[in-house]
Amino acid sequence: MTTTAAPATAPFRFFDVHVVRALRVSTSVVRITFGGDRLDELASGGRDQRFKLFLPQPHQARPVFHDTGDGWYTAWRAQDPAERPVMRSYTIREQRHQPREFDVDFALHGAGHDGNPGGGPASRWAAAARPGGRLTVLAPAVEDNGGVDFRPPPGTDWILLTGDETALPAIAGILAWLSPGTRAKVWIEIAHEDDRQPLPTFADADITWLVRDGADAAHHGPDAASLGPVPAALRAAELPEGTPYSWIAGEAGTVKAVRRHLVRERGIDRRAVKFTGYWRRGATEEDLIAELTAGTAPASDED
Incomplete structure (x- = not known):
């Protein structure tokens, strides 16, 4: 890999x-x-x-x-x-x-x-x-830059990806980059059936599309209460043997729940879990920037 x-x-x-x-x-x-x-x-x-x-x-x-x-x-x-x-x-x-x-x-x-x-x-x-x-x-201005977070370390046996439609472009880019034969398990949450996209890859990728129900799809955003279907699907999944590298992104609450599950319940080394909240319910990017500037952003989950 x-x-x-x-x-x-x-x-x-x-x-x-x-x-x-x-x-x-x-x-x-x-x-x-x-x-x-x-x-x-x-x-x-x-x-x-x-x-x-x-x-x-x-x-x-x-x-x-x-x-x-x-x-x-x-x-x-x-x-x-x-x-x-x-x-x-x-x-x-x-x-x-x-x-x-x-x-x-x-x-x-x-x-x-x-x-x-x-x-x-x-x-x-x-x-x-x-x-x-x-x-x-x-x-x-250079290809090897700090704006790329997906960096599986040596010794990685397989890849785990989860995200919602905001993370779909990144998941597409990651799958296109993976070496031939790399094993990957992928869960993608979308609002509508037609939000599915072709995701070309040389990897051995098992991709699961999770469509939010109509009520949640209509209200998914700042006021949504549900964490969506990804955490439940992941809990029910059988994962491959070996050492994984996990990349999880999307809504911050969902990302936190997935990371907790992987680290606490699956026993995956936290250092092998890259997580990014692309957005947060009830907060604009201006809110998040203001929190960071003021030093009041919520502490990251250390477990």
Whole structure:
């Protein structure tokens, strides 16, 4: 199995990009293709490659920054919230060099469906995106960068992946990256049957799609009470023998429940469980950033 160590540095650069096209790939997902003059300098590491995307405020034609140098974050935080670009974290779904483009899949969370204004700023923007729309991204300039978390260590015998539709682009990238013959067990939670996507891989992957029921699918988001079907499905599953490497992402509460199950009930070494909360019920990314800045973010589960 291919393994990689974390890099010592994480060089990222700002890129001005524009919407090339928008494709509704399912009820819950729209795929936006971005182009730009300097995208030959963008170097995705594949797998779960994340980057920062900056949206303009509704009254702006493009994001407005006071500083895009080394002090960008401090300057960004100091901007008037009514003028400050809206920052979100996303995964590069696919990058192409001829032409120079990359795709990002946006989970809509109901935005743009039957006139529903729901979802957050990014979901609403994606639902209404048209060619020519201008954004800014902070993306990697080298392939081996700190925005890639999926790094199975030597001695890994098989891979375990779980996530919801927000993690689907990363799961797709991971499966495409895995070496031929690698054994993988995958559980993916989606809101609708048509949210299933082809997931090409050379790995020996057993993929289970878990569709939320209609009531939960309609309310899945900030006010949803259920952790969804992934924890229950995982508890009922028979896992392979050998040493696993687990990558779990999606809603923070679900991620925490899955990690606890793997570490406490399955006895998997916590160091072999990479977990990321892509979103949290009842919190926007602005809330999470404010918590981190103030030092009040909830402590991670150490068990």
